[in-house]
Amino acid sequence: MKDTDPRDTIISAENLSLTFQTNDGPVHALKDVSLDVRQGDFVSFIGPSGCGKTTFLRVMADLEHQTAGTITVNGVTPEEARRNRAYGYVFQAAGLYPWRTIGGNIRLPLEIMGYSRDEQARRTTEVLELVELSGFEKKFPWQLSGGMQQRASIARALAFDADILLMDEPFGALDEIVRDHLNEQLLKLWDRTGKTICFVTHSIPEAVYLSTKIVVMSPRPGRIADVIDSPLPRHRPLDIRDSQQFIDIAHRVREGLRAGHGDE
Numbered sequence: 001m002k003d004t005d006p007r008d009t010i011i012s013a014e015n016l017s018l019t020f021q022t023n024d025g026p027v028h029a030l031k032d033v034s035l036d037v038r039q040g041d042f043v044s045f046i047g048p049s050g051c052g053k054t055t056f057l058r059v060m061a062d063l064e065h066q067t068a069g070t071i072t073v074n075g076v077t078p079e080e081a082r083r084n085r086a087y088g089y090v091f092q093a094a095g096l097y098p099w100r101t102i103g104g105n106i107r108l109p110l111e112i113m114g115y116s117r118d119e120q121a122r123r124t125t126e127v128l129e130l131v132e133l134s135g136f137e138k139k140f141p142w143q144l145s146g147g148m149q150q151r152a153s154i155a156r157a158l159a160f161d162a163d164i165l166l167m168d169e170p171f172g173a174l175d176e177i178v179r180d181h182l183n184e185q186l187l188k189l190w191d192r193t194g195k196t197i198c199f200v201t202h203s204i205p206e207a208v209y210l211s212t213k214i215v216v217m218s219p220r221p222g223r224i225a226d227v228i229d230s231p232l233p234r235h236r237p238l239d240i241r242d243s244q245q246f247i248d249i250a251h252r253v254r255e256g257l258r259a260g261h262g263d264e
């Protein structure tokens with residue numbers, strides 16, 4: 001099938017497989033995964049525990065290496081893309097250093113990368129504004145709520161202005177109201193910055209609300225069960241979740257998850 005999408009391909013995986021060798025034998029974390037992610041896409045990866053979502057993100061980020069198949073990020077290997085600072089990574093836990101202020105946490109990667117003090121300050125102010133944490137620069141992580149800490153962690157990933165944001169269940173530990181709010185904010189941030197986002201979640205509503213593309217995965221071995229290109233508009237108020245279109249997409253995701261589960 002000829003692909004006619006004119007936007008640049010940012011991530012391209014072809015027949016990607018990764019088998020971990022463990023004491024209990026091989027674990028097929030990913031098997032023959034093929035996927036194209038385009039410039040400005042918001043892609044969610046959803047699937048049951050152990051289906052390889054984190055592994056896929058880690059391969060993109062050069063934290064794991066595939067055992068078969070190919071993957072390019074911005075047209076080069078994940079290793080080169082990492083050296084080019086192509087992506088920021090947001091983990092499940094905010095992972096802020098407790099002995100550093102919020103500003104200090106955001107500046108840390110910039111210090112390591114050798115940015116001047118002025119540039120560090122400029123970028124820190126800018127990303128704190130983007131995640132609506134202006135004024136919290138001198139606070140320590142423990143002085144912020146869980147949601148604010150997660151926003152600080154997103155700010156840190158944004159600080160070196162990578163084109164791609166890899167987010168591994170960043171809101172998984174937060175309550176639903178905070179999560180709704182952060183989802184709204186993240187969509188606005190995505191819209192303003194035009195970044196390409198790969199986002200891992202266990203939540204069907206979160207995946208449908210956020211994504212332009214939903215990748216449904218199934219376990220043992222980790223494969224792609226369905227890829228849904230979302231027909232929802234780019235601007236999405238929270239109450240879009242009550243619309244028939246939203247419910248229909250959620251239904252298709254659920255079907256994909258069920259089918260992927262086989263007869264387990």
Ligand SMILES: Nc1ncnc2c1ncn2[C@@H]1O[C@H](COP(=O)(O)OP(=O)(O)OP(=O)(O)O)[C@@H](O)[C@H]1O
Binds near residue numbers: 027028222
């Ligand atoms: N370093 C490793 N060594 C051995 N097995 C691993 C390693 N990392 C992951 N696995 C296994 O690979 C499979 C995929 O794991 P992965 O963490 O990618 O799944 P996931 O879909 O992100 O799960 P979750 O939703 O629970 O985070 C699992 O069976 C896991 O136990």
